[in-house]
Amino acid sequence: MKGINIIVCAKQIPDPEVPFSNVSVDVEKKEVIVDAPNVISPYDENALEAAIRIKEEMGGKITVLSLGRKVSDTVLRKTIAAGADALILIEDPAFERLDSNSVAYVLSRAIRKIGAYDLILTGRQAGDWDSGQVGLLLAELLGIPSISLARSIKIKEDRVLVEKTVPVGYEVVEAGLPALVTVSNEVGELRYVSRSKMMGLLKRPTPIPKWGAKDLVDDLERLKKIQLVELSPPPDMRRACLFIEGSTPQEKADKLASFFKELG
Amino acid sequence: MSELLLLVESKEGLLDKTTLELIRGGSELAKDLGIDAAAVVVGNETSPLAESVASYGLKKIYKLEHPLLKGFQPEAWAGALEWLARQITPRIFLISHSFVGKEVAPRLAYRLDTELTTDCLNLRIDPQDGLLIRTKPIYGGNAIAALKCAGLPQMVTVRKNAFEPMEKVTTKSDLVDMVPALDESIIKVKSLKTVKEDVVELDKANMVIAGGRGIVAKEDFEMLAALAQAMSKSQGKVMIGCSRPVVDKSWMSSDRQIGLTGSIIAPDTYIAIGISGAIQHLVGMIRSKKIIAINTDPGCNMFKVADVGVVEDYKALIPALVKKLEESA
Structure with missing residues (x-):
């Protein structure tokens, strides 16, 4: 196979690494308020890294497809700086708060609009709702084989070879292309994007094509919103922390050792 | 459209504890709705597992057997469970949020044209419309969402420890043999080998x-x-x-x-x-x-x-x- 056409589905979410004190719940409006910058969902970053490694090995094209609202173009452009070739944003008020089935449907419409592809990569789950469904649903909608929880992906002629994490270790599986693979974090972190590279890119930003409902969906009735009955804050996790003081590390270590002695 | 169905899972050949948790949760939901609770065991040889799950007060145990169901191949399992669901049209379908559950449940939900909620912590029935109210953590656990979905069967995956495991009862469940219509052509992903690693528990x-x-x-x-x-x-x-x-x-x-x-x-x-x-x-x-x-x-x-x-x-x-x-x- 010469050059591979990869589509990476990447969702933008508020940084899930943020301290829990920055997250609150508006019970009335049934909304989660996160005081954090947007990032690409971490497993989607792993998926992009996997795509870039495949492209480095055999050449090809990576298209990043992102569905979201109020997204930051700068965050999206980081995917280009890392090694993606094209970027498409799917944005429309009609696409807000969709359930997993509908998200997969909109993505499937966008992928059909893109046309030719060999491989679709998604993160194993998004870092906000953690549903872990959209990838597999998307493959069903497109009628292509799907493999989940990849820790390594290789292309061999017209087939994809995947090492996937299973409870006893890992399993090596293969499927014919086109196929969809969901990626786990064992694949590795997205490569570092230098500030200067990012700044250079932002100086002459290429416009990001935006597709909305009229471009993708004929029958808006087909889209279903998440039906939230109630949203509540989590149980309080805080404990009263006893800090061990001391003027030297050894003094602290000695006090900590006696604490463990009482425990043991 | 009368039963609650749950998927039985095993660990090293024995009944997995998460299945006993599903039985507890499922039995309570079935009681609230006044319907029977049943379970399905999937494999090429299901008798030992079906026997061991028959002592926990369920009405029926479906033994879904086929040579293609040996080991665990997600497409084959999803295909077999889709076939069963079309035969018995369960009202609720509970699956553990396990490795198997994460693989099978989304594919199955799509094929049955219903909506799945994954990783639920709690389940209850809305007395107004009889639908499942599904409670799950979102934003990494920073908020707890309770949601409802249309579609039948009402389908969820349930997090480990969400319910206390069920205890044995003196009565036995009825065992029902089922042979799904399965064809090798549904398997598009081929397993080449499984490599066992020293897995830390x-x-x-x-x-x-x-x-x-x-x-x-x-x-x-x-x-x-x-x-x-x-x-x-x-x-x-x-x-x-x-x-x-x-x-x-x-x-x-x-x-x-x-x-x-x-x-x-x-x-x-x-x-x-x-x-x-x-x-x-x-x-x-x-x-x-x-x-x-x-x-x-x-x-x-x-x-x-x-x-x-x-x-x-x-x-x-x-x-x-x-x-x-x-x-x-």
Whole structure:
């Protein structure tokens, strides 16, 4: 196979690494308020890294497809700086708060609009709702084989070879292309994007094509919103922390050792 | 449209505890709706597992048998369960949020044209319309959402420990043989081999010593190993774990990862070293009896959930602690 056409589905979410004190719940409006910058969902970053490694090995094209609202173009452009070739944003008020089935449907419409592809990569789950469904649903909608929880992906002629994490270790599986693979974090972190590279890119930003409902969906009735009955804050996790003081590390270590002695 | 159906899973050939939890939760929901609860065992030879699940008060056990269901191939299992669901049209379908559940449930939900909610913590019936109200953590556990979905069967995956495991009863369930119409052509993903690895089961540890992003070098985990060695003399079974960034760096395998997408554990003692305490990590260890945090940042979240904290560089503290523990042993 010469050059591979990869589509990476990447969702933008508020940084899930943020301290829990920055997250609150508006019970009335049934909304989660996160005081954090947007990032690409971490497993989607792993998926992009996997795509870039495949492209480095055999050449090809990576298209990043992102569905979201109020997204930051700068965050999206980081995917280009890392090694993606094209970027498409799917944005429309009609696409807000969709359930997993509908998200997969909109993505499937966008992928059909893109046309030719060999491989679709998604993160194993998004870092906000953690549903872990959209990838597999998307493959069903497109009628292509799907493999989940990849820790390594290789292309061999017209087939994809995947090492996937299973409870006893890992399993090596293969499927014919086109196929969809969901990626786990064992694949590795997205490569570092230098500030200067990012700044250079932002100086002459290429416009990001935006597709909305009229471009993708004929029958808006087909889209279903998440039906939230109630949203509540989590149980309080805080404990009263006893800090061990001391003027030297050894003094602290000695006090900590006696604490463990009482425990043991 | 009368039954509640749940998927039976095994671990090393024996009935998995999560199945007993599903039976408890499922039996209560079925009782609320005045319907029967049933289970399905999938495989090429289902008798032993079906026999063992027959003692927990379910009305029926469906034995879904076919040569293609040997081992676990997600497409074959989804195909067989789709066939069964079309035969018996269950009203509710419960599946564990396990490896098998995560593979099968979304594919099955799509094929049955229904909506799935994954990783539920609690389930109840809305008395108004009889639909399932599904409670699940979102934003890594920073909020708890209760939601409803249309579609039949009402389908969910359920998190481990969401319900107490069911106890045995004196009556036996009816066993029903079912042979699904399956064809090899539905299998598009071919398994070439499964490689067994030494998988660490962190939930078996009395004490877990975990390192995070704050650990600056891979070699520094040797310090944690030395601490584990010293602790094992007085603290029972001690294991090394980590937070997600450590796995991302390939310094540790994912079986040692603690958190939302790793292990969710509740050891007697948890020592967090260089872990800032992102919520998705906290979800995995917050039920530990004692939490000890070691970090250079006094403002980090791990101290807010810890019982004991030490603000210190681990590189200075751990060797000193190992030395002291060995002296006093």
